[in-house]
Amino acid sequence: MTIRRRTAALALFAPLLAAAPLAAQELRIATGGSVISLDPHFYNATPNNAVSLHLFDRLGMRDAQSRLQPALALSWQPISETEWEFKLRPNVTWHDGKPFTADDVAFTIARTPTVPNSPGGFAGFVRAVTKVEVVDPLTLRVQTRGAYPNLPSDLSSLAIIARHAAEGAATEDFNSGKAAVGTGPYRFVNYRANDRTELARNESWWGGAQPWAKVSYRFISNDGARTAALLAGDVDVIDQVSATDLPRLRRESRVALAETQGLRVIYLTFDRSRREAVPFVTDNAGQPLPRNPFDDARVRRALSIALQRDALAERVMEGTATPTGQWMPPGTFGYNPEIKPPAYAPDRARALLAEAGYPQGFRLTLHSPNDRYPNDAKTAQAVAQMWTRIGVQTQVDALPWASFAPRSARQDFAARLTGWGSSTADASSMLVNILGTYDRARSTGANNAGRYSNPELDALRDRALATLDNERREALLREAVAMAEADTAMIPLFMLTNVWATRRGVTYEARMDEATLAMSARPE
Numbered sequence: 037m038t039i040r041r042r043t044a045a046l047a048l049f050a051p052l053l054a055a056a057p058l059a060a061q062e063l064r065i066a067t068g069g070s071v072i073s074l075d076p077h078f079y080n081a082t083p084n085n086a087v088s089l090h091l092f093d094r095l096g097m098r099d100a101q102s103r104l105q106p107a108l109a110l111s112w113q114p115i116s117e118t119e120w121e122f123k124l125r126p127n128v129t130w131h132d133g134k135p136f137t138a139d140d141v142a143f144t145i146a147r148t149p150t151v152p153n154s155p156g157g158f159a160g161f162v163r164a165v166t167k168v169e170v171v172d173p174l175t176l177r178v179q180t181r182g183a184y185p186n187l188p189s190d191l192s193s194l195a196i197i198a199r200h201a202a203e204g205a206a207t208e209d210f211n212s213g214k215a216a217v218g219t220g221p222y223r224f225v226n227y228r229a230n231d232r233t234e235l236a237r238n239e240s241w242w243g244g245a246q247p248w249a250k251v252s253y254r255f256i257s258n259d260g261a262r263t264a265a266l267l268a269g270d271v272d273v274i275d276q277v278s279a280t281d282l283p284r285l286r287r288e289s290r291v292a293l294a295e296t297q298g299l300r301v302i303y304l305t306f307d308r309s310r311r312e313a314v315p316f317v318t319d320n321a322g323q324p325l326p327r328n329p330f331d332d333a334r335v336r337r338a339l340s341i342a343l344q345r346d347a348l349a350e351r352v353m354e355g356t357a358t359p360t361g362q363w364m365p366p367g368t369f370g371y372n373p374e375i376k377p378p379a380y381a382p383d384r385a386r387a388l389l390a391e392a393g394y395p396q397g398f399r400l401t402l403h404s405p406n407d408r409y410p411n412d413a414k415t416a417q418a419v420a421q422m423w424t425r426i427g428v429q430t431q432v433d434a435l436p437w438a439s440f441a442p443r444s445a446r447q448d449f450a451a452r453l454t455g456w457g458s459s460t461a462d463a464s465s466m467l468v469n470i471l472g473t474y475d476r477a478r479s480t481g482a483n484n485a486g487r488y489s490n491p492e493l494d495a496l497r498d499r500a501l502a503t504l505d506n507e508r509r510e511a512l513l514r515e516a517v518a519m520a521e522a523d524t525a526m527i528p529l530f531m532l533t534n535v536w537a538t539r540r541g542v543t544y545e546a547r548m549d550e551a552t553l554a555m556s557a558r559p560e
Contacts, residue, residue, distance in 0.1 A: 061249035063542070066256045066265050067552050068276035069408055070437045074216050074227050075207040076195030077144075077151045077158050079441065080469070080483060082300075082457055086551040087233050087253055088195045092218035095122060095141070096192035100547045100556070102299065102461040104189060108136065108196055108219065112188045115177070117504075120187050124174040128242050130198045131223045137173040143199040145178075145191070149479050151207065155445035156483035160468040161190040163479035164501070183502045185509065189460050221246045221555055230255055230438055235554070251554040257407030257436070263537070266291065272542050275552040276410050277535040279354035291537055296546035298534040300457035301363040302409060304339075304402075304419065304527040305470075306330035309447045309487035316401035316450040320429065325398060330450075336524035338388035341381040342426045343419060349530045352411055352418050357530035362517050363456060363466045365531050370463025370513030375521050377528075385426045397427025403444070404453040406434035410532065416453045419529075444485045452485065455532075459549040463513045467497040471525050488526070493519050 069083030076088035095109035109122045128136040145168050149159035164187060167179040180187060198217050205215035216224040221243060222235035235251040254271065256262045259278035263285070265271045277285065277293070285291050307314050308331065313324035329335045345359035359377040364370055389397060400423070404416035413434035420430035435443070444452055458465040473489040474481030480494070481487075493516060500512035520526070534550045538557070545556045 061247065062252070063248040063250070063273065063554050063557055064252045064254065064271040065552060065554065065557075066254045066262045066271040066274045068255075068257060068259065068262060068274075068410070070230050070255050070257070071227075071233060071253070072229065072438055072441065073207055073211060074213075074224070074233070075151065075210040076197065077148050078154050078207050078210075080156055080158050081441070082459075082550055083255075085195075085459070086553060089220065089551060089553060090222040090235055090251065090253075090555070091216055091220045091224060092195035092197060093128075093220050094192045094195060096188060098192075098459060098549060100296070100545050102459060102548045104192055107192070108141075109188075109192075114185075117183045118181070119177055119179045121171075122176045122178065122188075122191075124176065125242060126174055128219050129240060130201070130219055131217050131238060132198075132201070134198070134200060135173075136196075136198075136219050138170045138176040139173075140199050141176050141196055142168045142170050143203065144194055144196050147197070147202070148194055149476075153207070154482075155442050156469075156485070158194055159476075159479035159482045160472070161193045163468070164190070183504055185504050185506075186460075186462070186464060186501055189462065193460065222251060225250075230436075246555060247559055248554055248557070253554075259410070266537055266539060269539065272539045273536060273544060273552070273557055274538075275534075275536050275550070277537050279356045279410065282354070282356070282535065285537055290540040292540070292543065294536045294538070294544040294546035296534050296548055297358075297365050298457070298532040298550050299365065299368070299459060299461060299548050300409075300455050300532045300534075300550055301360060302357070302412075302415065302453065302455045302529045302532065303363065304451060304453055304529065305486040305488065306336065306452075307447055307450050307486055308489065314450045315448065316403075318399045320396055320399060322399070329392070329394065329398060332392045333524060334388040334392040335394070336527070338385040338392070338426065339423060339428065340524050340527045341378050341388075342385040342428075343378075343422050343527070343529065344380045345377045345529055346380075348415060348418055352415050353530065353532075356410065356533045356535065358533070360528045360531050361521055362463075363526075363528055364458060364461075364463050364517075368458070368461045368463070369510055370517060372514040372517040374514075375517055382426050389427060394427075397429065399429045400431075400451060401449075402430050402432050402451045402453060403440065403449040404432060404434045405437045405440040408437040408440070409455050412453060412455075415529065419453065447485065447487060449485075454485075456483070457550055459551075461548065463517055464497065464501055467493070467513075467516055467520075468501075471520055472497065486526075490519075490523060490525060493523070493525070 097107040164180040164184040169177040201217035202215045209215040213224040225234040232254040262274045349357045361377040406413040423430040472480035503509040
């Protein structure tokens with residue numbers, strides 16, 4: 037998990053590189069992920085979170101290696117088994133000049149699980165909280181329903197918002213800028229959905245003024261178009277660098293690359309919300325199946341072992357991904373070294389389908405975004421070909437992320453390709469938010485679009501999260517990882533390598549959480 041920068045010369049692209057110097061104190065970013073809202077609690081997706089990090093601070097902030105550091109909270113400590121005390125940073129002001137206090141944190145925690153129409157919010161991060169007490173303007177005490185050692189980490193996943201600006205505000209009020217009043221290093225200027233966000237430097241930020249007076253955070257979904265914009269001098273930083281472009285960019289002397297092992301797994305999941313007919317699944321004659329085939333573990337396992345993960349990583353991703361059988365990379369908390377990528381076994385997959393009652397297979401549509409993850413639609417097409425070879429005739433419907441995300445959250449799809457980045461570098465994030473049984477009252481499964489449910493896995497997760505001893509807690513998380521794999525709760529494909537490219541004159545610190553931040557870019 038090291039950061040590497042590579043530069044060299046490439047005559048082919050030299051004429052395309054603008055000779056003009058960087059615009060003074062302005063940083064132009066092109067991102068491959070669409071920012072669908074500036075409401076920082078509306079949707080837990082990396083593009084949304086990355087932009088919100090410019091506007092809103094957290095109690096703790098993650099560094100490039102996802103290690104938790106003090107931010108709005110200077111310190112935190114347990115004062116009993118079920119109560120934590122947070123000491124807040126003094127002399128912090130909101131963008132409008134009003135003082136930041138503990139009451140704003142209490143307001144944020146209360147609002148987080150109540151955001152209407154959220155396709156997948158942050159409720160899982162406050163699920164353990166039973167009471168919040170404002171002791172004084174800079175002291176907060178948070179009670180939990182039991183021992184909960186992950187509380188500082190979980191609460192540091194929440195963007196802290198201002199009560200005076202956001203109380204009663206709707207998501208649209210953040211998008212318009214009315215409620216987008218933060219304490220972060222940048223201020224709101226303008227937001228246009230599926231286009232760009234424009235920001236201005238917060239001169240009074242507690243962390244010190246940033247080098248960029250202006251930031252343009254632009255959405256360019258097409259990989260080639262992002263690279264072309266960089267080479268033409270239209271932007272200074274791009275993320276999700278296409279694997280196809282990497283060999284050429286590595287030879288370009290006026291482009292620098294920043295790379296690191298990522299925390300995002302690309303995976304497949306199935307609809308488990310229906311017991312009978314499932315949309316986009318039929319028999320070979322085109323008639324709905326009488327029961328949900330994905331309720332049968334043999335079908336899920338067959339679809340998993342029908343996949344050549346090495347081929348997906350090497351050919352589709354061109355070496356910018358690592359095959360996996362779980363959702364965390366080595367070295368992170370809860371990674372289970374015993375869980376290997378499932379071996380490719382097409383004959384066994386056909387036998388499992390026959391045992392489950394589908395000797396002739398069935399027909400399926402796999403839905404995927406086409407502009408969210410590197411090679412997402414291309415990966416879906418490769419998966420479809422592999423499934424078709426074992427008799428599951430699969431076609432792909434690839435959609436823009438802005439359409440895919442809300443439809444996925446409504447359980448519109450039978451099978452979907454998507455991704456999850458465990459930004460806390462802790463296996464429990466997936467267990468709470470994706471694989472946890474969907475339960476609004478308990479704030480679990482907030483992003484569980486497939487509605488997978490395994491009470492035994494839920495119970496094991498809860499035991500882990502209530503265990504104070506780190507070694508024992510990690511052992512329980514590893515056990516949960518093994519249980520999820522045995523049940524084929526989801527089908528992990530590969531872990532991404534995160535890659536950014538910058539123009540000459542700008543350096544970038546690669547981040548494991550893949551967030552593209554102006555704060556990680558510096559003028560040389």
